[in-house]
Amino acid sequence: MRLGLLGAGRIGAVHAETLTALEAVDELVVADAAPGAARALAERLGGPGAGVSAVDGAARVLAAGVDGVVVAAATDAHPELVLAAVAAGLPVFCEKPLARDPRDAAAVAERVRASGVPVQVGYNRRFDAGVAAVRDAVASGALGRVHTVRSTTLDPAPPPPAYLAASGGIFRDCAVHDLDAVRFVTGREVVEVYATGDDGGDPVFARHGDVSTSAAVLTLDDGALALVSNTRCNPRGYDVRLEVHGTADSVAAGLDDRLPLRSLEPGATFPAGPPHEFFVDRFRDAYRAELAAFTGVVAGTRPSPCTVDDALEAGWLAEACDLSLREHRPVRVAEVRPAGARA
Numbered sequence: 001m002r003l004g005l006l007g008a009g010r011i012g013a014v015h016a017e018t019l020t021a022l023e024a025v026d027e028l029v030v031a032d033a034a035p036g037a038a039r040a041l042a043e044r045l046g047g048p049g050a051g052v053s054a055v056d057g058a059a060r061v062l063a064a065g066v067d068g069v070v071v072a073a074a075t076d077a078h079p080e081l082v083l084a085a086v087a088a089g090l091p092v093f094c095e096k097p098l099a100r101d102p103r104d105a106a107a108v109a110e111r112v113r114a115s116g117v118p119v120q121v122g123y124n125r126r127f128d129a130g131v132a133a134v135r136d137a138v139a140s141g142a143l144g145r146v147h148t149v150r151s152t153t154l155d156p157a158p159p160p161p162a163y164l165a166a167s168g169g170i171f172r173d174c175a176v177h178d179l180d181a182v183r184f185v186t187g188r189e190v191v192e193v194y195a196t197g198d199d200g201g202d203p204v205f206a207r208h209g210d211v212s213t214s215a216a217v218l219t220l221d222d223g224a225l226a227l228v229s230n231t232r233c234n235p236r237g238y239d240v241r242l243e244v245h246g247t248a249d250s251v252a253a254g255l256d257d258r259l260p261l262r263s264l265e266p267g268a269t270f271p272a273g274p275p276h277e278f279f280v281d282r283f284r285d286a287y288r289a290e291l292a293a294f295t296g297v298v299a300g301t302r303p304s305p306c307t308v309d310d311a312l313e314a315g316w317l318a319e320a321c322d323l324s325l326r327e328h329r330p331v332r333v334a335e336v337r338p339a340g341a342r343a
Contacts, residue, residue: 001025001299002025002028002065003028003066003069004029004031004064004066004068005019005028005061005069006032006061006071006072008037008038009073009074012041016028016030017045020045022288022291024292024295025051025295027053028052028053029054029061030052030061033073038054039054041054042054058084068090068091068093068294068297069091069092070093070291071094075097076166078097078098079099079108081094086112086117087115091118092117093297095121096121096122100172102315105308106338109312119308120293120305121308121310121311123177123180124177124286124287125177125181125240125242125283127289128253128285129285129286130254131181131184131185131242133251134242134251135184135185137251138185138244142249143244143248143249144248145246146186148226149185149186149224149225150229150241151226151229151241151243152229152241152254153178153229153239153240155174155232155234158202158204158205159232164210169209169322170211170212170214171325172318174232175318175321179317180310182220182226183310183317186220186226188220188221188224190317190320191333191334192332192333194216194331195214195331196328197212198211198213199211200213212233214230214325236261236262236275238281239259239260241254256273257273258271258275260276293305316337319336320333320336
């Protein structure tokens with residue numbers, strides 16, 4: 001198949017490398033808003049001889065006879081690009097979020113549903129082998145009644161100030177992956193959150209009304225509790241873990257030999273490998289599985305594994321956490337989700 005890629009920045013380049021290595025993808029047509037970025041990426045990947053070409057602008061990608069489109073552009077461009085591709089009848093993979101504001105995302109989702117065109121949103125942890133195995137264990141009943149979930153994302157260093165200014169805050173940008181993971185592995189909905197955080201005395205975070213470290217307690221609709229922990233300051237490495245504890249068993253994902261944590265137990269040798277440095281090496285296989293799944297969506301052999309409704313719910317949860325942080329109180333998710341919106 002022939003796919004279009006809109007966005008040649010950091011994540012766009014990761015997706016381009018992944019897509020060109022997939023057997024199902026014969027050609028990749030790339031465009032980016034920054035002059036020369038798409039051409040530079042295409043040339044780095046081997047150019048037309050390797051099945052990678054660059055064009056000027058999203059409209060030319062959509063008119064290039066592609067079978068589907070991957071949106072990896074700046075967040076503010078997501079709604080316009082997704083809707084343009086959907087209007088052209090092209091299946092879309094869109095990096096999270098669907099839109100910066102969940103209310104705008106809801107409007108996009110409504111138009112996507114009306115179109116009948118499949119859209120997959122990029123919550124890549126759903127495709128991590130460990131996380132998927134945790135979900136299977138929960139679904140099988142092997143854990144008994146789930147009572148506690150712990151999901152952690154610890155970044156090795158803060159992003160640049162310009163990124164922080166446009167990120168929407170730690171819950172919308174970082175913790176939202178954990179929030180989606182909690183829903184994914186448990187199959188339950190979150191009804192209430194209580195969130196807190198601290199900026200560590202760094203004026204960059206304070207200037208943007210953000211925090212460098214956060215924690216949230218989530219109450220699920222069956223009474224189970226989930227604990228979400230995040231920080232921008234974990235120099236040991238990129239630490240992403242997920243635990244689920246039940247009345248019959250407990251399981252975890254992310255406890256491999258590259259876990260960025262030193263054990264001080266006498267004689268301990270775990271973890272034995274070099275720590276994960278950042279999201280690319282931690283989730284390379286998940287990105288491949290995620291985009292391979294999208295080729296199935298394009299081919300019509302499977303439905304979207306992460307729908308616009310899934311993405312919307314993660315956005316509402318992040319919104320509730322942000323409100324809880326600012327107002328120092330528990331927040332019912334129904335407070336931020338508009339009346340009539342899907343749960």
